[in-house]
Amino acid sequence: MKTKERIVSKALELFNEHGIEYVGLRELAAHLGIRVSNITYYFPTKDHLVNQLSLDLGELNSNTIRKVDRLDMTGFMEMLEKTFENQTRYRCILLSFVHLLEQNPIMAKRYGETEATRNAALRANLLSLQKNDQILLASENDLTFLVSSLALIARFWISEATVSYRQLSIQEQIRHYLGLVARILLPYTTGQGKTALIPYL
Amino acid sequence: MKTKERIVSKALELFNEHGIEYVGLRELAAHLGIRVSNITYYFPTKDHLVNQLSLDLGELNSNTIRKVDRLDMTGFMEMLEKTFENQTRYRCILLSFVHLLEQNPIMAKRYGETEATRNAALRANLLSLQKNDQILLASENDLTFLVSSLALIARFWISEATVSYRQLSIQEQIRHYLGLVARILLPYTTGQGKTALIPYL
DNA sequence: TAAAAAATTTGGACAATGTCCAAATTTAGA
DNA sequence: TCTAAATTTGGACATTGTCCAAATTTTTTA
Incomplete structure (x- = not known):
């Protein structure tokens, strides 16, 4: 090497x-x-090194989060789980997230773009879920609410786990947050989507 | 002074x-x-100074979060809003939260206790809301889900706002996260509770 | 009021950090 | 084999949090 x-x-x-x-x-x-x-x-500089790690994480996640045309609830949750696993491999980045963005201009700029892309992808996936009768969104508000909630969890679950669920294994931690996501989605699921979420509740 | x-x-x-x-x-x-x-x-040490600020925030929040016997949804949301405002006055603490706990043993110990207390208070408040016909919890699972979700938002909203909603004013940011909370509560509200949440949606 | 004691403030030192640069060494190409 | 480029090195720098003995101010005591 x-x-x-x-x-x-x-x-x-x-x-x-x-x-x-x-x-x-x-x-x-x-x-x-x-x-x-x-x-x-x-x-x-050390920032350059950290930035490299951040880029690596970004690439890893890009490979995980593909836009799938025919997305069902199970596929969606599996994709989320993969993303969470990727994040644990780069947990240092996520734990220092806020500081890195405040301090490192290069990272801040890149994150602005990445964030927009990610939220758009999440949005598209939720719409895809609806198209495939997994969820039912009554209004645009429902959609933006779900995007906001899921984005918050996806970005900060690892921080909360570090301070509040230290005693759990990584797998248990991921399980817990997948459970949260499932319960947030639940009110919007159709029968088919609901069934797929049961394993996570 | x-x-x-x-x-x-x-x-x-x-x-x-x-x-x-x-x-x-x-x-x-x-x-x-x-x-x-x-x-x-x-x-x-600098940690001692930071710890003092953290204590001050804790006291501020203790004065805000009282256990109210007859709590309605409006009162609950107002209490949450007050808490958010307190947090903005000590935003530096919340932004450095994870690192402070990892590094500062004094703060870590204290946080463990505070967290348990806070979650218990949140739990009690939700039960109080149920007793006063504001929400309806079908199971213990519903309760723990709400506690988990609200705790996550309460702890990390300010971090996400800093990186993702910089362009909004503090008041708009708080509004946004109160909206998230409202929408999470929504599926569990009774008619009365639902009405009280409308201003936040 | 004067002396003694306690509390407060100061300047200077320390090791550790990220950053930087000129020189030494290794590697690759003509 | 000689030259140029790439890589590695040792030492320096300013900055950081921490520490301590001495100086100063304030309070207490006789």
Whole structure:
């Protein structure tokens, strides 16, 4: 493995374990058996390194969240579960989310675009669910409500889990939040959609 | 005003403006016209200072969240709105929430207790709403779902607003999240409760 | 009121951090 | 094999939170 890849890989490992802010470049370098300035050769600043990780997460999620034409409720929940699993692999990013966006202009700009895309995709998926008789949305309000709620959970579940559900395993945590999503969707499901949600309740 | 109070007051102001992590003790001291070591006399570490702010927020919220015996939906929503307003006055704490708990053992311990208390209060309030024919909970599951959802929103709305609804005013942001809460409650409301929620939809 | 004690404030030091740069070393191409 | 590019290194810098002994101010005591 090339030096650059080794840096990214070890950084993700240590950042996930201890938090981005609490892993110094010297500690990272020591774990890699290289010198600090060797890291800065590939990543001029720590932000650049973090930004790389964020890009990797974005790509991972892009591969997971495809627009599916014939989406049923089971497929939707499975897609969400995959996304949650991806996020746990990059949990350090999500835990430092707000600070990163406030501080790192590059990330802030990119996130603005990504967010719009993600919400649009979520919206499209919900409409697809409706088209396939999984849910029934009475109004545009119903749609925007669901998008808002699900976006909030998708972005901050891992933060809440870290402070409030530490004692649960990752899988149990994901299960819990999939349950929340299911119960939010429930009032809007058709019979078929409701049945598919039962395993998550 | 005594030095200690001045420190707390100015720290809250600067932390809210720029974020806890991005305001150094020297900058804070300069704004107060004192020396850094004067701050450390009252607060041995920056964590102690932050912890004080967190305590202040806790007290503020304790005064807001009382257990009301005869709680109607309007009263519940108003209480929630007051809580949100309190949180904006201490937004720096909520934005650094996860990191503070991971790093600061004193805060972590206290939060564990506070969280349990808060969730119990929320639970009691929802039961009170049911007793007063504002909502109807078919099962224990309904109750725990509502507690989980509302707790998540109450804790992270301000983080999401900071990254996703920057362009809105504070009042508009609060309005948006009260709307989310209202729509989550909606499926469980009685006629009376539903009517009270209309202004928030 | 004067002396002693306590509380407060100060300046300077410390180690750790992210960043930077010139020099040394290794690698790749002609 | 020689040269140029890429990579790696050691050391420096300013900034951070923390710490401590000394100086100063305030309060208490005799």
